[in-house]
Amino acid sequence: MSLIVFFGVNVIGDPVDMLINPEADQAEIERTIRALGLDKPIHEQYLYFLKGIGSGDFGKSFIFGEPALKLILHHMPATIELALVSLIMAIILGIPLGLYAGLFPERRSSRLIMAGSILGFSLPTFWVGLMMIMLFAVHLGWLPSTGRGDTAVFLGIESSLWTRDGLSHLFMPALNLALTNISLVIRLTRAGVREAMHQDYIKFARAKGLHPRRVIGVHLMKNILIPIITVLGLEFGSLMAFSVVTESIFAWPGMGKLLIDSLLQLDRPVVVAYLMIIVLFFVVINLVVDILYSVLDPRVRLKDQGS
Amino acid sequence: MSQAAGLLVETPLQRFRAEFRESKIAVAALLVLAIIVLLALLAPWITPQNPYDLAQVDVLDGKLKPGSEAFAGYTMWLGSDGAGRDLYSAILYGLRVSLTVGLAAGFLALVIGTAIGLIAAYSGGRTESLIMRAVDIQLSFPAVLIALMLVAILGRGIDKIIIALVAAQWAYYARTVRATALVESAKEYVEAARCLGLSHARVVFRHVLPNCLAPLIVIGTVQTASAIALESTLSFLGVGLRQTEPSLGVLISNGFEYMMSGRYWISFFPGIALLVTIVSINLVGDQLRDVLNPRLKR
Numbered sequence: 001m002s003l004i005v006f007f008g009v010n011v012i013g014d015p016v017d018m019l020i021n022p023e024a025d026q027a028e029i030e031r032t033i034r035a036l037g038l039d040k041p042i043h044e045q046y047l048y049f050l051k052g053i054g055s056g057d058f059g060k061s062f063i064f065g066e067p068a069l070k071l072i073l074h075h076m077p078a079t080i081e082l083a084l085v086s087l088i089m090a091i092i093l094g095i096p097l098g099l100y101a102g103l104f105p106e107r108r109s110s111r112l113i114m115a116g117s118i119l120g121f122s123l124p125t126f127w128v129g130l131m132m133i134m135l136f137a138v139h140l141g142w143l144p145s146t147g148r149g150d151t152a153v154f155l156g157i158e159s160s161l162w163t164r165d166g167l168s169h170l171f172m173p174a175l176n177l178a179l180t181n182i183s184l185v186i187r188l189t190r191a192g193v194r195e196a197m198h199q200d201y202i203k204f205a206r207a208k209g210l211h212p213r214r215v216i217g218v219h220l221m222k223n224i225l226i227p228i229i230t231v232l233g234l235e236f237g238s239l240m241a242f243s244v245v246t247e248s249i250f251a252w253p254g255m256g257k258l259l260i261d262s263l264l265q266l267d268r269p270v271v272v273a274y275l276m277i278i279v280l281f282f283v284v285i286n287l288v289v290d291i292l293y294s295v296l297d298p299r300v301r302l303k304d305q306g307s
Numbered sequence: 308m309s310q311a312a313g314l315l316v317e318t319p320l321q322r323f324r325a326e327f328r329e330s331k332i333a334v335a336a337l338l339v340l341a342i343i344v345l346l347a348l349l350a351p352w353i354t355p356q357n358p359y360d361l362a363q364v365d366v367l368d369g370k371l372k373p374g375s376e377a378f379a380g381y382t383m384w385l386g387s388d389g390a391g392r393d394l395y396s397a398i399l400y401g402l403r404v405s406l407t408v409g410l411a412a413g414f415l416a417l418v419i420g421t422a423i424g425l426i427a428a429y430s431g432g433r434t435e436s437l438i439m440r441a442v443d444i445q446l447s448f449p450a451v452l453i454a455l456m457l458v459a460i461l462g463r464g465i466d467k468i469i470i471a472l473v474a475a476q477w478a479y480y481a482r483t484v485r486a487t488a489l490v491e492s493a494k495e496y497v498e499a500a501r502c503l504g505l506s507h508a509r510v511v512f513r514h515v516l517p518n519c520l521a522p523l524i525v526i527g528t529v530q531t532a533s534a535i536a537l538e539s540t541l542s543f544l545g546v547g548l549r550q551t552e553p554s555l556g557v558l559i560s561n562g563f564e565y566m567m568s569g570r571y572w573i574s575f576f577p578g579i580a581l582l583v584t585i586v587s588i589n590l591v592g593d594q595l596r597d598v599l600n601p602r603l604k605r
Contacts, residue, residue, distance in 0.1 A: 122589045124536045126543045127578045130563065134571050234447075241452040248544050249563075263459055263546050271459050278452065286447055 068273035072255055079247070079254030083239040085170060086178035087232060094182045095228070098189025099216070105194065113186060120183030125242065129176040129249040136172060173250040177243060181235055185228060192224030199223075226296050233289035237282045326598045333594030336587040343584055347402040354396035359553070388561055388573045397558055398580050404554040405581070408465065408538045412472035413531035419473060420480025421516075421523060427481065428488035429511055439485065442478045450475040454537055458546050465552050468541065472534045483526055487519040521599040528592035532585045539581055555581040 064071060101110040136142050196202055197220075205219045206212075244256035251257065255274060262270040328334055351357065387393055427438040445453065457471035491497060492515055500514045539556030541547030543563075548554050550561075555577045562573030 118589070118593075119586070122532065122536075122586050123582060124540055124585070126540055127559065127582065130559070130566065130574055130578065134566060134575070138566065138571070238449040238452075241449050241455075244451070244455065245540055245544065259455070260544050260546065263455075275456055275459070279448075282448060 068269040075255045075258045079243050085174040089178040090181035090185050094185025095189050098186040102190040102193025117183035117186045120179045126245050132172050173246050173252050177246045188228050230293050237285045330594045336590035339587045350399035356393050356396050358392035358397040398577050401553050401555040401558050405535050409531050409535035412469045412534040416473045416476040417527050420477035421484045424481035424484030428485045442481050445478040476530050483522050488515050491515050491518045525596045532588035
């Protein structure tokens, strides 16, 4: 994996052209090339790179002159904040809507919800983001269109969740990022509800004369939440990846925007480091979700012991 | 009984058509799609200007509102962009690029994915588990990430984008084909074909493959739509197609900088075109899924 990414990225373009002042003389060009280590053959560069990774060093950014890893870690909190908020949005919007559509499948409003969820799937994220900017920022002027607002430190965490300005900046990008997942949660919840309503344990709970609220809130939710949590866990990785698009539109200073900027400026070490980190992220998330799954669902554990 | 059925016999194609027509929305979507393709094909003959012929573009026409009159005398119903191109013309030319990329990527991914899936299903053993492991790994990453990674490696341009899209999508086809082919291979007609002493290639291509086509068509439509969306996303981010290969995504990206000053139309109209294309392909795909799914057969 590291091999493919490293070699691949290092074949494109010549960063020297991008970086050096066009009026620089030959001696200065030579000096820069040597300083960046670009004069060495590519396999030597790769070995050097591998050695660096071993000690957590992905090389220095050509543009910023800082270690690539530090640069990415510096941008990471903004992305994680965005991804977490949109995950929460997906849950608090998606589950009630899905529950409603599942409990009353024949109502017109339910059909509307389902049609909306199809749109949420098929519309390109970036286009919806643009429309949101157009409507809320340019036309109505309710929300700021770009950037991250003020941040404050609370409970030792620096986040824009703690300030009004920060929240108003966060709302649009987070909703934009959440759209696909809201649709996903709606569909999962609806399917889960419709399946579970015919199960014996629901019928039994009703026959016992339990209040419908208790049947839905306890008996039903407990069972449909498992697949939703699993899928959302896996989706967290996708959110981090998709934030590339959202961050570019809303100029959110996170990892994704850093990646696009670095790609456009041929800042190789940052691109390589980003790709390695995001792959690592995915592997870890998949592992954690797998473990969580068996913790949450006793059936999975029993099956494993049986075989 | 066979005689009674004989009276009502209809070819599979007829039945397919009748079932497809049951959904009015799907028929409408198919119609819209046909119109879009037609518009894209006829673009040079039905647009007032070739937006990429510098002789026909006048910078003085730049950023005109929808409905304004261009210097050359025709009306720009959808306005013009920053360089003075008529947006209606630019959108039709952009549709050509977007559809070409989407169809080429969709078709290539279909062929490659199908071939790999068939190999996996037919050879079994270690080859199969190796291929399927690769498919699983790939499917656990979102397509946009894989495409971005490849674009980072390959660079920009139409051919490279197609490669990136194919690489991001082949696994969907491979997984489906393998699953279907495994089911089909276990059936008697395949066994019969083998007993006749037919060659492996003939059994796979003439007997197994035709019976795997239904799910492939469904995935093909949906994946083509997502290829178009993915291409426009990459182009919007500035890492997809170049300005010289203006797809809808590139047009939207060009209009982005004018958005803040209230000149909405430059990215709004190409976006609508993109949207209508993607949604209508998806609607057709949805109906195909319902019609072709053997589990729902009445």
